[in-house]
Amino acid sequence: MPPIEHVRSPRRRGGLRTVATFVALSLAFAAACSGNILGGDDGDGDSDDPQTPGGWTPPPLEAEAPRSPMGRLTQGQYLAAVAVAFGSPPPRVVLPSDGSDGVFASNAAAEGIGDFNGYVSAAETVAAHYASELLGACDWAATPGACVDTVLLPIASSLFRGRDDAGDAAALSGLMAAVRGDGATAQQALASALALLLLDERFLFVLEYGGTDEVADDGVLLGARELAVRLSFLLANSPPDAQLRVAIDDGLAADADLLAAEVDRLLDQPGARDQLWRFVSTWLGIPAEAPGESAGPETLGDECDLTAECVAKYGDRADDCVNSGSSQSWCGCGGEPCRPPSAADLGASMIEETRRFVEYVVFDSGAPLSELFTANYSFIDAALAEHYGVPAPETDWERYEFPPGVARRGILTHASFLTANGAHERDVSWIFRGKIVYERLFCGELPPPPPDATEQDVELREEAAECMGCHALIDPMGRLFDGYDEFGAVRADEAVGDSRVEVGSDVDGEYPDAVSFAVTVANSEAMVDCFTKMWFRFALSRRASVADQLSFDVAGDHLRSHGSVRDMVAGFAGSASFRTLYVPAEDRVCE
Numbered sequence: 001m002p003p004i005e006h007v008r009s010p011r012r013r014g015g016l017r018t019v020a021t022f023v024a025l026s027l028a029f030a031a032a033c034s035g036n037i038l039g040g041d042d043g044d045g046d047s048d049d050p051q052t053p054g055g056w057t058p059p060p061l062e063a064e065a066p067r068s069p070m071g072r073l074t075q076g077q078y079l080a081a082v083a084v085a086f087g088s089p090p091p092r093v094v095l096p097s098d099g100s101d102g103v104f105a106s107n108a109a110a111e112g113i114g115d116f117n118g119y120v121s122a123a124e125t126v127a128a129h130y131a132s133e134l135l136g137a138c139d140w141a142a143t144p145g146a147c148v149d150t151v152l153l154p155i156a157s158s159l160f161r162g163r164d165d166a167g168d169a170a171a172l173s174g175l176m177a178a179v180r181g182d183g184a185t186a187q188q189a190l191a192s193a194l195a196l197l198l199l200d201e202r203f204l205f206v207l208e209y210g211g212t213d214e215v216a217d218d219g220v221l222l223g224a225r226e227l228a229v230r231l232s233f234l235l236a237n238s239p240p241d242a243q244l245r246v247a248i249d250d251g252l253a254a255d256a257d258l259l260a261a262e263v264d265r266l267l268d269q270p271g272a273r274d275q276l277w278r279f280v281s282t283w284l285g286i287p288a289e290a291p292g293e294s295a296g297p298e299t300l301g302d303e304c305d306l307t308a309e310c311v312a313k314y315g316d317r318a319d320d321c322v323n324s325g326s327s328q329s330w331c332g333c334g335g336e337p338c339r340p341p342s343a344a345d346l347g348a349s350m351i352e353e354t355r356r357f358v359e360y361v362v363f364d365s366g367a368p369l370s371e372l373f374t375a376n377y378s379f380i381d382a383a384l385a386e387h388y389g390v391p392a393p394e395t396d397w398e399r400y401e402f403p404p405g406v407a408r409r410g411i412l413t414h415a416s417f418l419t420a421n422g423a424h425e426r427d428v429s430w431i432f433r434g435k436i437v438y439e440r441l442f443c444g445e446l447p448p449p450p451p452d453a454t455e456q457d458v459e460l461r462e463e464a465a466e467c468m469g470c471h472a473l474i475d476p477m478g479r480l481f482d483g484y485d486e487f488g489a490v491r492a493d494e495a496v497g498d499s500r501v502e503v504g505s506d507v508d509g510e511y512p513d514a515v516s517f518a519v520t521v522a523n524s525e526a527m528v529d530c531f532t533k534m535w536f537r538f539a540l541s542r543r544a545s546v547a548d549q550l551s552f553d554v555a556g557d558h559l560r561s562h563g564s565v566r567d568m569v570a571g572f573a574g575s576a577s578f579r580t581l582y583v584p585a586e587d588r589v590c591e
Contacts, residue, residue, distance in 0.1 A: 056506035058529045059443075061552060062545040065218070066582040069108030069541045072205050074098050080238035081203070082126060085158035091129040093122040097326035100302070101537060103440070104282055108541040119199060127194035131187050134194075140176075140186045148172050152193060160202040161239050162225045162248070172196065206233070210581045211253060218547055219582035224253040226581070231263065231573060234539050236271030237278070256574060263573045267566060273359050276565070279538050280358050280372075283531075285436045286416045290347035303330045313423060314338040349384045350416040350488070356397060357411065361565070368562040369531065370522035373410035377401045387415060387489055407483060407490055409515040410522070412437075415488030423486045427457075431471075434478030441521060442505055443530035446470055476501050480514045525560075532556040532568075539572065551577035 073081065075095045082090045096118035098105040138147035148169050156172075157164045175196055176189040184192070197203065208230075211223025222230065228248050232240040240248070247262050266272055281288045303321075304310050310318035310331035320332035331338040356379035361371045380388070381396035388408060393400045402408045411417055421436045422429035438444040447470075461471040476499045483495035500510045501517070505526035511517040521527050532555050536544040544552050554575055558568040572578055 056504075056526055058525070060546070061549060062543050064545060065584050066542060066545040066547050066577075067584065068208065068219070068580075068582045069106075070205060070207065071106065071108035071541055073203075074105055074107055074237075076237050077233060077239075078122075078204075080236075081159060081161075082198075084239055084241075085155050086130050086133075088133075090126050093125050094118065095122050097323075097328060101541065103534065104279075104538045104541075106541040119204065123195040123198035124191075126198055127191040130194055131191035135187050135190060140190060144176060145169075145173055148176070148193075152197070155194075156197050158239070159197055160200065161229050162245070163202045163207065206230075208581050219580045222253065222579055222581055224248045224251065227253050227259075227579060228262075230578065231266065234573070235263070235266040235275055235569075236269060237275050238271060253579070259574055260570070263570050267363075267570060273363060276362050276569070277355050277358055279535070280362075281354070282538075283440055283534050284411065284417055284421075285440065286354060286414075286420050287351060290351050302326070302328065305329065310338060346383060346387055346415065346487070349381055350414070350419060352397070353378055353380050353384055354411060354414045354416040357414070360399070363566055366564050366566075369528065369559045369565055369568075370562070371410075373412060373518045373522035375410050376408075378408065378414070384415065387487075389490060407513065407515055410518050412481075412518045412521070413484070413488075413514055418481060418484045418488035419486065422481065422484070422488075426482070426486075429486055430475050430478030430482065431461075432478070433481045434474030434476070437477045438474050438503060440534070441524075441527050441530055442503060442507070443533055444473065444503060446474070473503050477503070477517075480511055480517045483513055528556055528559045531559065535568070535572065536577070539578065544577075547582065548577040551575035 075098055078095060079090055096115055099107050101108075134151060138151050140147050152172055153164065153169060156168055172193045176193050179189040179192045180186070201207065206229065208222065208226050210220030211226060225248050228240045228244050232238060232244055243265070244252075244262055247258055250258060252258055252262065278288055280286075304313075305321065305325055307318065307321045307324075310321050314331055314333060317333045318331050318338050319334065321329055322332045323329040357375070358372070360379065361367050361375065365371070367375075377399055379397050380393060380400050382392040385392040385400075388402075388406070390403060390406055390408075407413065418433070422433045424432060435446065439446065461467045461475065479496045479499040480501075483491055485491050495513070498510055498512050502508050505524065507517070507520050507524050507526065509520070511520070532552060533544055535555065536542070536548065536552065551572070555568050555572045558571050559565070
């Protein structure tokens, strides 16, 4: 029996072819928000489960059978794959927007690729650029067949990640001959051939068929090449490099020691730091880069859908929502990305601090996950020191231990986190800061708010029947951060004070401030459970299900045993969930 495939994936037969939420303020959702929706018992602390101190029991994983999505390349993966194939960065192009699973960028949505015209335009631009560079690499007029073999087929093999076809040479040669017959120049014919490569399904989509003919109810193991592609896109956001391609031939899928060695090697590369930072920053709602810091397509995130949202965040100086409706939208102030006025010169420093801190904890120190929340140190420059009200470091960006009594402890007290989730009026910041903690640290889910959600006053939120359910969950957590203003500086006036958290988890209790709460979060089973679920979503573009239980437990156990995040990532790469293509039986077809 031939390899299985997704029904929605058109089968190749030879040759080339083209191919949110804020808070709930409605009565319908009040009951949902007032319950113990994080799972576990009724909150009395009497659970007999030895693995859940404090009476909290992990909620079950998704009951449905897992499905391995067939995703298209993200913008970053597209650009990286082109750069690898051609040996130089591509020209600047506008690509179709990346999708989202509600948290992370994901192009695995069932609705497909969106507007394909965007890929056609990008292919034309990229092909024209490289055609001019490759024209002198061969005598295309005298020996077109040989030129296709020596120049284009290696590029095709790289773009297709090893899934090249015996009919590719004939298809490319035939297209170039037809175009020349219509009066095109050699360069134009070459550009047409390159564009065809860039529009092929094997490039635009991450196609997986499994590495065995044996079909089981829960899926099939990936072949060595497919495993390498998954691994490289996860850890480097790019296709396999030369050494990983050698490992494919050496039996990567069957040799556990070789796989572990390749994982360790990739985790030592700069791309892994980029990827883990992308994961952590997205997980906690922190921009990966300060707006305007890079000309790349993935730097601004998805900031707005309407200009009114920008006005609410930045005031009347905001006059536009640029790229409205796309995953790369941003608020414009006079043609430039808006920045909070009092933090205009600190945006890049805020992001730099948190990225350096995350890289140190994850890669350099071998510290456990809890260190992200409890560290009494960070990496700051003189400008941030002034913002934090502490003495300047002797050298910018060196490890800096905060003086005793300073209200800085871990990533939840970084200016980047506090600004990204709290650059609003004081009482509105409670909502957004509480919401990000509830949804991203404890995997709580809130129904969508009405359009005027941020305009309601505190009394309405806390007393109205249609509002109080959700706000009873998130506002108390948000108030714990009231000691910091909208840009993460310590408030000059007195903060609200003690706040009692009741979200149905092992962090329930009363806290005087964010620092004490962060220490509890660091040792929370609920947080570890949610962190593991978030990693599954990031790594596999799907939620963890009951079929993933063993792999899920192994990943979580790395963290519970005070292993580092890097250890967890390395262990996960060898897990059954990562190495298996899950396609339900009803969605399989055979030739």
